[in-house]
Amino acid sequence: MMAMELSGVSKSFDGFHALSAASLTVAAGEVHALLGENGAGKSSLMNVAAGLYQPDEGRICIEGRDVLIDGPIAAKRLGIGMVHQHYKLVKAFSALENVLLACGKGRYGKSIADVEASIRRQSAAIGFEVDLKRPVGALSVAEQQRVEILKVLVEGARILILDEPSAVLTDKEAEALLGVIRQLAARGAAVVLVTHKLAEVQRFADRVTVMRGGRTVASVDPKSRSIADLTALIVGEVQTEVRKPAAAPGAPILKLTGVAGLRADGHRALADASFELRRGEIYGIAGVGGNGQSELAEILMGVLRPAAGSIEFDGVGEIGGDGARRRRELGVVSIPADRQAYALAGDLSVTDNYAVHGIRSHRFGGWARVDGRTAQAATAAAVAAFEVNGVQGPRQKTALLSGGNAQKLVIAREFATQPQVVVVHSPSRGLDVRATAAVHRRLCDARDNGAAVLLISEDLDEILLLADRIGVMSRGRIVREFAAPVDRQAVGMAMVHHD
Amino acid sequence: MTDIDHNIPAALPAVNNSELRAKRQGFGRFNLEVRQHASAWYQVVALAGGVGAGLFIAALILVASGVGFSDLANEFIFSIFSTPRSLSDVLTQAAPLLIVGLAAAVAFRVRFWNIGIEGQMILGSIAATGVAIGNIGPAPLRVATMFIAAALGGMLWMLIPALLRIRHGVNEIISTLLLNYVAFNLLLHLLYGSWKDPKSGFPNSEQYEAVERLATVGWESLTYALPLALILTAVIWWLLNVSRYGYFTRVVQANPRMAAAMGLPVIAVTMGAALLSGALAGVAGFAISAGVEYRMTQGFFVGYGFSGILIAFLARNNPLGAVLVALCVATLFIASQSLQVFYQIPGSVVQLVQAVVVICVAASEFFIRYRIRRIHRGS
Numbered sequence: 052m053m054a055m056e057l058s059g060v061s062k063s064f065d066g067f068h069a070l071s072a073a074s075l076t077v078a079a080g081e082v083h084a085l086l087g088e089n090g091a092g093k094s095s096l097m098n099v100a101a102g103l104y105q106p107d108e109g110r111i112c113i114e115g116r117d118v119l120i121d122g123p124i125a126a127k128r129l130g131i132g133m134v135h136q137h138y139k140l141v142k143a144f145s146a147l148e149n150v151l152l153a154c155g156k157g158r159y160g161k162s163i164a165d166v167e168a169s170i171r172r173q174s175a176a177i178g179f180e181v182d183l184k185r186p187v188g189a190l191s192v193a194e195q196q197r198v199e200i201l202k203v204l205v206e207g208a209r210i211l212i213l214d215e216p217s218a219v220l221t222d223k224e225a226e227a228l229l230g231v232i233r234q235l236a237a238r239g240a241a242v243v244l245v246t247h248k249l250a251e252v253q254r255f256a257d258r259v260t261v262m263r264g265g266r267t268v269a270s271v272d273p274k275s276r277s278i279a280d281l282t283a284l285i286v287g288e289v290q291t292e293v294r295k296p297a298a299a300p301g302a303p304i305l306k307l308t309g310v311a312g313l314r315a316d317g318h319r320a321l322a323d324a325s326f327e328l329r330r331g332e333i334y335g336i337a338g339v340g341g342n343g344q345s346e347l348a349e350i351l352m353g354v355l356r357p358a359a360g361s362i363e364f365d366g367v368g369e370i371g372g373d374g375a376r377r378r379r380e381l382g383v384v385s386i387p388a389d390r391q392a393y394a395l396a397g398d399l400s401v402t403d404n405y406a407v408h409g410i411r412s413h414r415f416g417g418w419a420r421v422d423g424r425t426a427q428a429a430t431a432a433a434v435a436a437f438e439v440n441g442v443q444g445p446r447q448k449t450a451l452l453s454g455g456n457a458q459k460l461v462i463a464r465e466f467a468t469q470p471q472v473v474v475v476h477s478p479s480r481g482l483d484v485r486a487t488a489a490v491h492r493r494l495c496d497a498r499d500n501g502a503a504v505l506l507i508s509e510d511l512d513e514i515l516l517l518a519d520r521i522g523v524m525s526r527g528r529i530v531r532e533f534a535a536p537v538d539r540q541a542v543g544m545a546m547v548h549h550d
Numbered sequence: 551m552t553d554i555d556h557n558i559p560a561a562l563p564a565v566n567n568s569e570l571r572a573k574r575q576g577f578g579r580f581n582l583e584v585r586q587h588a589s590a591w592y593q594v595v596a597l598a599g600g601v602g603a604g605l606f607i608a609a610l611i612l613v614a615s616g617v618g619f620s621d622l623a624n625e626f627i628f629s630i631f632s633t634p635r636s637l638s639d640v641l642t643q644a645a646p647l648l649i650v651g652l653a654a655a656v657a658f659r660v661r662f663w664n665i666g667i668e669g670q671m672i673l674g675s676i677a678a679t680g681v682a683i684g685n686i687g688p689a690p691l692r693v694a695t696m697f698i699a700a701a702l703g704g705m706l707w708m709l710i711p712a713l714l715r716i717r718h719g720v721n722e723i724i725s726t727l728l729l730n731y732v733a734f735n736l737l738l739h740l741l742y743g744s745w746k747d748p749k750s751g752f753p754n755s756e757q758y759e760a761v762e763r764l765a766t767v768g769w770e771s772l773t774y775a776l777p778l779a780l781i782l783t784a785v786i787w788w789l790l791n792v793s794r795y796g797y798f799t800r801v802v803q804a805n806p807r808m809a810a811a812m813g814l815p816v817i818a819v820t821m822g823a824a825l826l827s828g829a830l831a832g833v834a835g836f837a838i839s840a841g842v843e844y845r846m847t848q849g850f851f852v853g854y855g856f857s858g859i860l861i862a863f864l865a866r867n868n869p870l871g872a873v874l875v876a877l878c879v880a881t882l883f884i885a886s887q888s889l890q891v892f893y894q895i896p897g898s899v900v901q902l903v904q905a906v907v908v909i910c911v912a913a914s915e916f917f918i919r920y921r922i923r924r925i926h927r928g929s
Contacts, residue, residue: 064583354811376813385811393811396804407801407812410794418794 052115054079054241055131055210060099060109069095070106071265077210077241082232084252084273085245086285087262088483090453093245094136096262097212100243101133102126113210127154132203133212138195142188146170146181146198154206166205173204176238177231192340193224200231211235212243217251218480221339222511222543229255247483249278261285282484292488295495296535297519301330303365304503305383305472310360310371311527312346319358321346322527328472328503333494335518336507336529338546343527344507345388348476351505352385352393353378379408382471386461386478388507390454394461397450401442401460404449405430408464429467437463438489455486462493473497476507491517511546515539585921593918600914601878604907611903617893630885638770642842644880645775649834650858651865651872652786657827658867659790659799660820661806666711666726667831668855669733670704674832675839676740677703679755679846682762683745689761696762697778697836704832705825707733712824716817722824730855741848755846764841775841780873782830787869799823831858864911882907 055077062070070092077083087093098104100111102120111118113129120126126133140149147167155162167183174181174197181197182190190198196216203211213232217225233255236242244256252259252273259273261284269284276284305328312321321343328334338344349355351362353375362371364381387393395404406415406426414429416422427445434442439459441452452460458478465473475494479487494517498504508514514521521537522529523545531545588596613619630636650667657664664670678696681687687695711729714720741753748756764773790796798819801809810816838850857879865871886900 352811353813354807374813375811376815379813387811392805392807394808396801396808398804399800403797403800403804406797407809407814410797411813416794420792421794421797 053077053112054114055100055243056110056112057096057100058110058112060096060106060111062095062099062104062106068265070099072109073262073265073267075243075260075267076270077243079209079239079241080236081257082236082242082244082255084256084259085243085262086247086249086252086259086281088285088485090455091262091285091483092265093262094214095265096267097133097214097243097245100126100131100210101212102131127206127208130207130209131212132206132208132210134196134199134203134214134216136214136218138199140187140195140198143186145184146187146190146201147183149187149198150202150205153202169205170201173201177234179231192219193221193228196220196228204235209239210241210243212245214245215247216244217246217248219340219509221509221546225251249281252281253278285484292491292516294516294536297332297498300332300519301501303327303329305365305505306361306363308361308363310347310350310362311358312343312350312355313358314346320527321350324360324524324527324529326522326529326532328505330471330501330503331498332519333498333504333506333517335514335521336505336524337511337514337521337542338509338524340509342524344476344509344524346527347524348385348387348474348507351378351383351472351474352387353383354393376411382469382502383474384465384470384472385474386458386465386476388476388480390457390461395449395457397448399449400446401434401439401449401452402427402430402445404460405433405464405467408467433463433467434460437466437493439463455482455489458482458486458490462490466493466497469500470497470502473502473504474507475504477509478506479508479510479513487513511539511542515542583921583923585919588918596914596917597911599917600911601907603914604910607906607910608903611899611906612889612895615895615899617889617895621893630881634770636884636888638772640877640880640884641772641776643883644876645773645779645841646834646837646854647857647861647879647883648779648872648876649782649830649837650854651861651876652782652869653827653830653834654858654862655865655867655869655872656786656790656823656830658862660802660823662712662715662820662824662827663723664708664726664824664827664831665723665855665859666708666729666733667827667834667858668851669726669730670707670828670831671835671838671851671854672730672733672737673703673707674700674835675703675846675850676737677832678836678839679745679758682758682840683755692761693764693840696840697833700832700836701829702832704835705829707832708825708828712821712828715824716821737846738848741846745846747845753848758840758844762840763844764837773841775837778833778837778841782833783869783873786830790867790869795819795822834858860908864908879904 053076055075058074059072060070060074061068061072073092073096075085075096085093085097095104099106100120102123102125105121111120113131118129120129120131141152144152147163147170150170151163151166155166170183179197179201181194181201187195187198216228220228229251232242232244246252256273258270259281260270261268261281263285273281307327308325310321310324311319314320324343324347326334336344336347346355350357353373357371360371361369364370367381370377370381391397402423406429409415409429410421415426430445437459439452439456441456449457449460473494478490478494482490494504494506506514506517515537519535521533521535521542523531523533523542525546533542609619609622612622630640650671653667653670654664677699681692681696681699707729711720711722711725714725715722741755745755746752747754764775764778766773767777790799798809798814801812801814802816802819806816834854835851839846843850861872861875861879864875882904886903889895889900890897
């Protein structure tokens with residue numbers, strides 16, 4: 052008897068078929084990986100299982116019984132728990148209060164004691180350490196994730212769904228998490244692991260189901276397949292990225308000395324960043340998330356004023372006090388980690404989002420009149436050149452683009468004029484294999500055209516693949532620098548051990 | 551192991567799925583979906599449906615409160631649009647409504663929630679009346695001087711909340727709202743004090759002289775307030791929908807953080823729109839005092855603040871749409887006046903009727919955003 056069987060599940064949204072007769076069978080005691088590109092339907096299928104979406108068609112069997120999951124509460128009763136990619140936590144509440152919110156029953160006082168005891172039992176059993184009293188917002192991403200996992204465990208979930216749990220974790224944290232997942236499976240839980248990371252799948256999953264275009268195309272034993280085979284199943288063709296080092300790094304263009312930056316709450320997240328960017332090279336900044344990378348990116352974008360230090364631009368001098376407008380005039384462009392916050396306006400059309408870079412340069416009309424036709428033509432050309440798919444017309448809302456295509460649109464805009472310095476933060480977060488490769492190719496092209504690229508990423512593989520030099524960032528400082536090619540272990544050690 | 555491995559609670563009986571399905575089908579099962587594209591045609595139909603439903607319910611309310619059905623049709627349709635007199639009343643009423651609608655739309659375009667339109671109207675009228683009482687400037691340019699003074703008055707009154715918001719992050723909803731009361735008391739102070747009408751002794755300003763009034767266009771009692779409102783509409787339409795500034799406001803409205811990161815002058819754009827909104831509200835005050843009442847009264851502004859917000863909302867901040875909506879609201883105003891006079895319908899019922907129409911139109915928005923779909927769960 053299977054823990055969960057989904058068969059022939061279909062779901063469409065306003066005419067778009069997110070799922071077409073998808074099927075998935077998960078046994079108790081196994082870790083079942085669900086692989087696929089962005090938009091392949093992984094999250095949709097899991098949202099059906101978790102009761103968030105109602106399927107248009109299809110059967111759901113839980114432990115051999117036909118069930119109707121008409122909401123998250125029904126899913127919870129059936130023992131299905133989902134840890135979403137974007138955590139569903141109340142940031143101002145403590146971990147305990149968050150768990151209580153999800154599964155408190157009966158009288159408040161008694162309930163709080165029960166839940167606390169249950170959390171302690173669960174976390175002791177799997178070796179989790181979580182501070183139950185601090186507000187969740189003050190915890191690290193990895194700790195927040197543990198709270199989410201504890202929440203579903205305390206709810207009594209026997210079928211656990213984890214949507215891209217390792218996307219935001221460092222190697223070490225991911226390793227620990229996956230160990231815990233194996234442990235849970237060993238105790239009889241059925242675990243569905245939605246992921247992009249093939250190496251993870253090979254090491255930790257018992258079985259893998261691959262989705263493509265809303266269908267489940269294969270269900271195989273990952274250990275019997277090579278990475279190339281799995282990739283082929285996902286994208287329908289084999290393609291692996293090859294490292295392409297810089298031909299000839301040029302002269303320094305940007306020099307940071309002792310740059311510091313404060314977070315909104317006054318915390319000095321970026322303490323003392325000193326490094327140099329050269330033309331024609333990719334400088335990678337590796338490090339555990341939350342060590343000042345976001346502040347560094349914001350300072351270079353011009354939206355956060357540095358609290359100390361100097362930023363010198365070759366031939367111009369100090370630019371630390373200049374705002375975003377001046378930075379862009381100098382050719383400093385950025386591809387921020389949080390596209391929706393800093394790079395795109397979802398409610399505006401693709402054209403409006405694209406044209407914003409050139410609106411000041413009279414390319415799209417003067418102050419009295421914005422030339423919509425020229426802007427639309429330029430957008431259409433850029434959309435074609437940068438292979439932004441899913442654009443049905445120049446007036447389409449940007450929010451309707453998938454993550455990968457939205458990222459390509461940002462890149463098309465930022466690279467519309469020859470950039471001098473490209474600040475990139477986690478450019479492939481949440482993107483599938485194909486879109487990631489396209490983004491990486493653009494970054495290498497920019498470098499080969501003489502731009503200095505600053506690649507800030509929490510994904511060490513990405514840094515190792517692209518960077519010509521690597522600075523390791525920890526507690527707001529560059530603690531070590533490496534020249535490529537580098538030893539993965541050495542970089543990993545520098546990320547976590549420091550004085 | 552113990553915690554994870556308990557059985558399915560009894561609360562959920564293991565029911566056969568088809569049985570469950572049959573039960574649900576009795577009620578029908580509906581899904582709410584976000585509509586990804588709504589054609590312009592569909593939007594018009596949905597809005598018209600909202601207006602129709604609103605008028606229908608409004609008619610029921612009025613019939614229930616004693617107006618005969620035929621009288622109703624008579625009052626709304628025939629008497630208003632058949633006699634030039636009442637048509638000119640509607641157009642006269644529409645002019646200040648249109649201007650306050652523009653004032654609200656400009657501010658809302660940059661997410662600046664100007665609730666203080668009435669206060670800015672008061673300051674606009676005070677500035678214009680000051681020019682009139684002091685006989686400032688040459689007589690042929692008196693009205694123009696009053697217009698400029700009114701715009702500056704409204705703008706300066708808005709400067710306070712705009713600076714508070716941009717410098718100190720003070721919520722403009724609160725500051726603009728509270729400044730209404732300050733403005734109102736300033737108005738009373740003047741009208742019961744130095745500006746009291748010396749002839750009648752009533753608490754309103756003395757009547758404007760002929761050179762201080764907006765001239766009539768030569769048809770019924772209609773003044774140049776309406777052409778002024780229409781010219782302002784064209785200017786604001788150009789500013790918001792054609793010019794580069796309008797493009798900036800769109801980006802700032804959609805995502806201010808992105809606008810800042812792209813190097814757009816977010817503060818200047820926001821500040822500019824807020825001050826323009828205040829100036830327009832001041833002009834609306836001038837349009838009433840110099841175009842309708844020919845003096846500054848105690849209550850000339852009452853109701854215009856929320857009407858402006860309403861017009862901007864229903865017109866979706868589009869200046870051209872505001873013309874249409876302002877006309878509709880003006881019709882409601884005038885029709886409701888005659889309902890009050892001739893049928894003794896209380897003012898509160900008239901407000902109720904207006905509210906019903908507005909709620910129905912607002913609700914039609916729901917059908918533009920979402921699609922309701924009947925689900926057939928095939929086996």
